[in-house]
Amino acid sequence: MEGIVLQLIGKRLVQLVPTLFFVSVLIFSLQHLMPGDPALVMAGEERDPVVIEQIRQQYGLDRPIPVQYAMWIGNVLAGDLGESMRLKVPVSELVAQKLPVTIQLAVMAMLIALVLGVTTGVLSAVKRNSAWDWVVNVVGLAGISTPNFWLGIMMILLFAVHLGWLPASGYVSPFEDLGRSLATTIMPAFVLGTAIAGVIMRHTRSAMIQALDSDYVRTARAKGLSERTVVWKHAMRNALTPVITLGALEFGTLLSGAVLTEQIFSIPGFGKLIVDAVFNRDYAVVQGVVLVTATTYIVLNLLADIGYILANPRLRA
Amino acid sequence: MSLATAPGRATPPDADAFVIESPGRRAWRRLRRRPAAMASLVVVLVIVACALLAPWIAPYDPTAQSWSAVRKAPSAAHWLGTDEVGRDVLSRVIWGARASLAAGVISVLIAMAAGIPLGLVAGYVGGWTDAALGRLTDAMLAIPFLILAIALAAFLGPNLTNAMIAIGVTATPIFIRLTRGQVLAARSEEWVEAARAVGNPHWRIALRHVLPNVLPPILVQATLTIATAVIAEASLSFLGLGQQPPMPSWGSMLNSAQRFLAQAPWMAVFPGLAIFVTVLAFNVLGDGLRDALDPRGR
Numbered sequence: 088m089e090g091i092v093l094q095l096i097g098k099r100l101v102q103l104v105p106t107l108f109f110v111s112v113l114i115f116s117l118q119h120l121m122p123g124d125p126a127l128v129m130a131g132e133e134r135d136p137v138v139i140e141q142i143r144q145q146y147g148l149d150r151p152i153p154v155q156y157a158m159w160i161g162n163v164l165a166g167d168l169g170e171s172m173r174l175k176v177p178v179s180e181l182v183a184q185k186l187p188v189t190i191q192l193a194v195m196a197m198l199i200a201l202v203l204g205v206t207t208g209v210l211s212a213v214k215r216n217s218a219w220d221w222v223v224n225v226v227g228l229a230g231i232s233t234p235n236f237w238l239g240i241m242m243i244l245l246f247a248v249h250l251g252w253l254p255a256s257g258y259v260s261p262f263e264d265l266g267r268s269l270a271t272t273i274m275p276a277f278v279l280g281t282a283i284a285g286v287i288m289r290h291t292r293s294a295m296i297q298a299l300d301s302d303y304v305r306t307a308r309a310k311g312l313s314e315r316t317v318v319w320k321h322a323m324r325n326a327l328t329p330v331i332t333l334g335a336l337e338f339g340t341l342l343s344g345a346v347l348t349e350q351i352f353s354i355p356g357f358g359k360l361i362v363d364a365v366f367n368r369d370y371a372v373v374q375g376v377v378l379v380t381a382t383t384y385i386v387l388n389l390l391a392d393i394g395y396i397l398a399n400p401r402l403r404a
Numbered sequence: 405m406s407l408a409t410a411p412g413r414a415t416p417p418d419a420d421a422f423v424i425e426s427p428g429r430r431a432w433r434r435l436r437r438r439p440a441a442m443a444s445l446v447v448v449l450v451i452v453a454c455a456l457l458a459p460w461i462a463p464y465d466p467t468a469q470s471w472s473a474v475r476k477a478p479s480a481a482h483w484l485g486t487d488e489v490g491r492d493v494l495s496r497v498i499w500g501a502r503a504s505l506a507a508g509v510i511s512v513l514i515a516m517a518a519g520i521p522l523g524l525v526a527g528y529v530g531g532w533t534d535a536a537l538g539r540l541t542d543a544m545l546a547i548p549f550l551i552l553a554i555a556l557a558a559f560l561g562p563n564l565t566n567a568m569i570a571i572g573v574t575a576t577p578i579f580i581r582l583t584r585g586q587v588l589a590a591r592s593e594e595w596v597e598a599a600r601a602v603g604n605p606h607w608r609i610a611l612r613h614v615l616p617n618v619l620p621p622i623l624v625q626a627t628l629t630i631a632t633a634v635i636a637e638a639s640l641s642f643l644g645l646g647q648q649p650p651m652p653s654w655g656s657m658l659n660s661a662q663r664f665l666a667q668a669p670w671m672a673v674f675p676g677l678a679i680f681v682t683v684l685a686f687n688v689l690g691d692g693l694r695d696a697l698d699p700r701g702r
Binding site for chain 1: 539540542543544546547548549550551552554555556558559560561631635638639642643644645658661662665666669672673676679680683684687688
């Protein structure tokens with residue numbers, strides 16, 4: 088059955104090409120949404136017609152739009168995302184600088200979300216329709232409905248302003264000082280993590296309920312295995328597959344959430360990069376960041392699908 | 405001979421039980437039995453009323469500054485306190501409901517106006533049209549919601565109208581995909597085949613026979629998407645890409661509150677609470693509607 092698995096993965100890879108093409112067209116067209124002449128916007132304060140004409144030629148703005156797209160995508164494929172107009176640095180360099188910070192935040196957030204979401208989800212499935220189940224559901228729904236930037240502000244109010252336990256903002260790299268790095272990132276990671284913990288909890292709960300009602304769990308119980316082994320070893324192993332797939336998809340939510348969270352906690356990551364670029368009208372950076380985010384998300388999606396195909400025993404056997 | 409025409413048959417004891425209930429009426433009856441959904445419906449109506457009646461119920465002008473009342477804590481004169489230039493927080497929260505609700509509802513209407521027809525076409529026509537729309541939807545869904553909305557709002561220019569357009573465009577693929585899926589399911593149903601068999605034109609089948617049957621899940625999705633759109637508007641306004649000063653919006657109020665957390669925490673608490681309650685209400689209402697409109701339920 089190896090063949091089927093490879094075929095499925097191959098099919099998925101082929102589907103990727105048109106998606107990536109459309110993503111690139113979308114991102115390229117963003118700059119044509121701008122009211123007015125992009126060359127004038129790029130020139131900023133500069134009003135000298137010679138300079139503006141030079142910009143127009145340099146970026147190919149005087150050429151037909153399909154040619155402009157071809158030039159742009161050619162550069163992108165060669166790893167050239169353009170140059171930040173404000174910082175005069177290649178966008179790819181900025182991305183490489185800021186991405187690790189956001190990845191650190193996202194990984195911490197994902198760990199928090201999985202621990203919170205999976206344990207509460209499993210417990211509320213086991214104690215279905217109990218008071219505990221009700222409380223977990225209400226808290227989960229409240230978590231989904233809380234704007235995470237407000238949660239961030241409230242946490243700063245409590246832990247930094249009132250209790251003084253944690254710094255309100257700033258960032259220290261883990262390679263510099265691990266303790267301080269954790270102190271500066273724990274609040275934003277928690278804020279980001281809770282945003283998806285609710286979603287993970289809901290999915291874990293329904294997957295676990297399904298698993299607990301299945302025949303193999305009944306068999307395991309009939310064999311006389313302890314309830315603990317049945318729940319945590321037998322049921323959970325099967326219930327977790329969809330949850331892990333979901334986790335990969337939720338990385339997109341984390342990247343979205345990072346935009347505001349990094350803004351609130353003044354963390355110099357990917358999210359702050361895009362916001363600063365938006366306000367400085369540094370459009371090449373905005374396009375570059377959106378492109379990298381979308382590509383990362385698509386690749387994660389692909390990995391999740393491949394993981395799902397590989398984990399499915401019906402296809403593997 | 406059927407029972408109904410049997411001679412001398414007595415009227416059934418509960419004649420009403422035989423009357424066919426309209427789907428809308430049945431959904432409403434089922435929704436009414438859910439206390440959480442009804443409570444959230446009431447909350448939504450209260451927020452809508454606040455937004456509509458803002459000029460009459462707000463105690464102060466939401467933009468009136470008062471240098472003698474800068475950052476005053478909640479009191480009898482100002483129930484929710486005042487902000488950094490002495491504006492009444494309660495009045496601004498009430499007026500802020502306008503921006504939030506308008507953004508929530510209008511952006512979802514934009515998404516539905518674009519997404520439902522495209523989804524109908526994709527599902528009904530199939531073939532290349534469907535494949536092209538499918539890849540476009542994939543591409544848009546591949547860009548995280550808020551990042552796409554920020555990028556669109558940034559390129560369109562910062563104001564509330566553009567924020568609504570940005571959120572609406574970003575939410576469109578959700579409706580394309582949902583409508584398409586529903587249409588594919590409905591297409592093979594007997595009533596659609598019957599409509600086709602008696603010679604109805606395609607547009608008539610799509611609009612008269614398929615569309616009404618795919619509407620309930622779209623209505624549920626619309627309610628839940630309003631919740632997402634309210635958060636998105638607050639996020640964009642927080643970043644300065646939505647409602648522009650001095651007009652209030654919950655997101656922009658939180659932005660200025662952040663600078664005075666230690667001195668005036670109430671400035672941050674109440675607008676955030678307003679967003680939370682609104683979003684929660686739409687989420688609970690959406691969940692309730694889903695259960696009430698589920699044809700498998702009773």
